[in-house]
Amino acid sequence: MDGNSTVRVGVLGYGNVGAAVVALIGENGDTIAARTGLRLEVARVAVRDLSKARTGFSGFTDDAASVVTDPDVDLVVEVIGGIDPAKSLVLAALEAGKPVVTANKELMAAYGAELFDAAAKAGVDLLFEAAVAGAIPLIRPLRESLAGDRITRVLGIVNGTTNFILTRMTESGQTFAEALAEAQSLGYAERDPTADVEGHDAAAKASIIASLAFGVRVVASDVYREGITGVSADDIRMAGRLGYVVKLLAVIDAVNGEVAVRVHPTMVPAAHPLASVREAFNAVFVEGAAAGELMFYGRGAGGRPTASAALGDVIDAAANLRQGTSAGVPGLASARIRPMDEVRSQYYLSLDVADLPGVLEQVAAAFARHLVSIVQVLQVGMGQEARLVLVTHTAYERDMQATVAELRDLDHVDRVGTLLRVIGGEQ
Numbered sequence: 001m002d003g004n005s006t007v008r009v010g011v012l013g014y015g016n017v018g019a020a021v022v023a024l025i026g027e028n029g030d031t032i033a034a035r036t037g038l039r040l041e042v043a044r045v046a047v048r049d050l051s052k053a054r055t056g057f058s059g060f061t062d063d064a065a066s067v068v069t070d071p072d073v074d075l076v077v078e079v080i081g082g083i084d085p086a087k088s089l090v091l092a093a094l095e096a097g098k099p100v101v102t103a104n105k106e107l108m109a110a111y112g113a114e115l116f117d118a119a120a121k122a123g124v125d126l127l128f129e130a131a132v133a134g135a136i137p138l139i140r141p142l143r144e145s146l147a148g149d150r151i152t153r154v155l156g157i158v159n160g161t162t163n164f165i166l167t168r169m170t171e172s173g174q175t176f177a178e179a180l181a182e183a184q185s186l187g188y189a190e191r192d193p194t195a196d197v198e199g200h201d202a203a204a205k206a207s208i209i210a211s212l213a214f215g216v217r218v219v220a221s222d223v224y225r226e227g228i229t230g231v232s233a234d235d236i237r238m239a240g241r242l243g244y245v246v247k248l249l250a251v252i253d254a255v256n257g258e259v260a261v262r263v264h265p266t267m268v269p270a271a272h273p274l275a276s277v278r279e280a281f282n283a284v285f286v287e288g289a290a291a292g293e294l295m296f297y298g299r300g301a302g303g304r305p306t307a308s309a310a311l312g313d314v315i316d317a318a319a320n321l322r323q324g325t326s327a328g329v330p331g332l333a334s335a336r337i338r339p340m341d342e343v344r345s346q347y348y349l350s351l352d353v354a355d356l357p358g359v360l361e362q363v364a365a366a367f368a369r370h371l372v373s374i375v376q377v378l379q380v381g382m383g384q385e386a387r388l389v390l391v392t393h394t395a396y397e398r399d400m401q402a403t404v405a406e407l408r409d410l411d412h413v414d415r416v417g418t419l420l421r422v423i424g425g426e427q
């Protein structure tokens with residue numbers, strides 16, 4: 001192996017992912033060299049706090065910018081996270097003609113287009129397989145394997161924390177608070193779980209997937225977002241009785257040249273492949289006009305799974321660097337992002353009503369006035385009250401919201417429960 005086959009890697013960050021990237025290069029370096037002819041060498045590693053005890057590398061620096069500009073670093077792996085200083089470090093690396101591999105969904109979701117421009121200008125790779133769905137190969141299939149097809153819809157369980165919580169609520173009857181506490185004790189949820197349970201993390205990933213699947217510019221703030229904090233154990237039980245499982249889904253649709261991207265708790269038919277994705281696993285279900293239905297499944301987080309995806313990118317970028325080429329950046333056109341009001345879906349709604357003659361007719365009339373037709377009704381007696389659980393045919397979001405507003409004002413409706421969208425078997 002000649003000197004040209006050695007690629008020196010600078011790693012920015014040595015946390016869950018960074019330490020695992022360095023460890024995997026050590027463990028698999030010989031195999032990688034035998035398979036690809038490339039010898040990866042970890043040249044420099046930057047951290048924030050030099051006083052922390054660490055193993056697996058020696059000679060850390062707290063000057064990340066110096067790693068990026070170091071002539072002994074050929075390729076940069078950014079696994080610090082967040083926007084600042086990650087963004088300026090990535091830009092500096094690209095401007096210095098060094099390929100960058102990142103796992104940073106927040107950065108890619110907010111500044112992907114600007115970073116792609118910088119990579120294109122420098123003629124080097126900017127790869128980010130690890131930023132979406134951890135270990136699961138998804139970016140490459142969307143960019144390469146499906147490049148000749150027309151993708152019509154992508155449905156994704158892209159946040160392991162919320163999938164774990166919803167699995168516990170479904171299978172053990174836990175409340176949201178109990179399931180969250182268990183997720184935190186197992187290290188699946190942060191002490192401040194907002195980014196996960198309010199859907200921000202899933203929205204960032206949904207915007208990246210939408211950009212790649214449809215070749216349009218979508219940022220995280222374009223994504224309609226609802227988290228899972230409003231989902232009750234009762235909703236989950238009722239969903240089960242109707243034949244559905246509740247999941248936090250990213251739903252990405254191409255509709256007449258427009259793109260609709262949303263993240264919300266969703267009722268998925270029990271027979272749909274996404275319904276069986278349990279615990280902290282992720283899965284992305286892609287519908288291609290020619291390919292039909294595909295599902296990508298695996299671990300969406302964790303140091304080693306995420307490092308596995310990052311290392312695949314490192315090898316690609318290193319090979320391209322040595323061949324003096326690059327994978328090219330995705331061309332992103334601008335398209336109208338369809339506002340949520342204009343999105344069509346089926347809906348599930350539960351209502352507590354007075355158990356009196358004529359109330360069901362009043363409720364049905366409110367739906368009819370807004371052109372929302374009902375496909376399924378379940379009535380459960382509760383003494384003086386009854387719970388009505390309704391599933392609608394496909395309707396416009398604005399019409400459904402207007403129906404809900406009217407239901408709230410009806411005399412005999414005591415409680416309007418969570419509105420959930422129903423996906424995967426549209427009627």
Ligand SMILES: NC(=O)c1ccc[n+]([C@@H]2O[C@H](COP(=O)([O-])OP(=O)(O)OC[C@H]3O[C@@H](n4cnc5c(N)ncnc54)[C@H](OP(=O)(O)O)[C@@H]3O)[C@@H](O)[C@H]2O)c1
Pocket residue numbers: 012013014015016017018046047048049050052062064078079080081082085103104105106130131134300301302303306
């Ligand atoms: N963890 C996962 O399961 C997962 C999955 C998919 C994607 N990701 C993404 O991967 C990235 C890294 O995540 P992580 O879980 O590995 O984070 P982490 O454990 O918090 O590690 C972050 C690392 O960055 C270092 N750092 C922070 N500021 C720095 C600075 N200014 N200069 C140099 N180093 C700095 C920290 O140094 P100290 O060690 O000194 O604090 C730490 O080593 C994030 O973008 C995350 O979204 C993570």
